Amino acid sequence: MVAIEHLWSSLGATPMFWLAVTLAAYELGNTLQRACGGSTFASPVLTAIILVASIVGMTGTDYRVYFAATQLINFLLGPATVALAVPLARSARLVKENLLGVGLALLAGSVTSILSGIGLVWLFGGSRAVALSMAPKAATTPVAAAVSSQIGGIPALTAALAIVGGILAAVVGQKMLAKMNILDWRAHGLAAGVAGSGIAAAQVAARNELGAAFAAVGIGLNGALIGLVVSVVAQLWK
């Protein structure tokens, strides 16, 4: 027992251990999703977060120690967010051809998501911090978390909301829009990108190329727009 405690005290202190745990949990999440036939419910990100959080909790590790150890992974979020410019630029022609429709739908969907998110949390008696964490959650996860920390939300909560919201949009999005008699792939793709970012977009992308392109447009433009709108709303609501 003493030997195990001794081993743990040296192991838990190196960043290598937590980096390995995080990578292993994500790989396990990928394997699980493949085993479930690629089901959207089995999001590898969600699996990895639950697994790692359980291990961090069970070992009694301070979250700050874990976060400091995995700084290397977290650092890459910045360049990865910038990299979203590449698919966005590739779909620039599509935006130009549908400028008015894309612009109006994006603005309407984005503002609806932000205001209804804040409004519903407030209506059900939630706190300001939770409402501000909800506001940017439709943006792609790194953008959502960055905006959240800037306006006084809880970044970890926003990241989780962005992921779960994406899964929700992926699961119900296509059927719901079809029931509303909306059958155009451009509308489906844009709605998935705006309301559910990457996870819902992947669902549409697997079925139609035009839908995939409009989903990419939705993710990229929505990220920039949400950053702007949420900051203005947060400044007005003090």
Added chain:
Amino acid sequence: MLNSHTSPSQMMIPAFLVLLACELAGDMLHQMFALPVPGPVIGMSILAAALVFRREEPTAKSVITDSLERTAESLIRHMGLLFVPAGVGLIAEVAVLRSEWLPIAAGLIGSTLLSLAVTGLVMHWSIRRRTAGRSPDTVRGLETS
């Protein structure tokens, strides 16, 4: 394409340099002008504008653009992994989740469905107005699924 003197792994360095330079420029603009948008998002806008502007010219794809596309693709493909450290931070927020689960669930479900519907509807209307009833590429088989 890549020539015989440069291997794909060598080309990752200039691509990363471009991404980091854009992020740095975004961060600097963010701090200098106290902009409300986070630095990486400004960096994304700068790079997107630069790429769109470059594409206007009918020149062949440069080596750096090619490597940038590869690097961006692999970063985006594994983006899920990059959320994990931040997402694990939820364990520090268990108290909030426990006391405010109802507003959190209501806000998440309500705003996601509303936003899906509004975006889809507005896009649908604008396409219908422009094409006057003619729909060139519609979702087939969804009505029955």
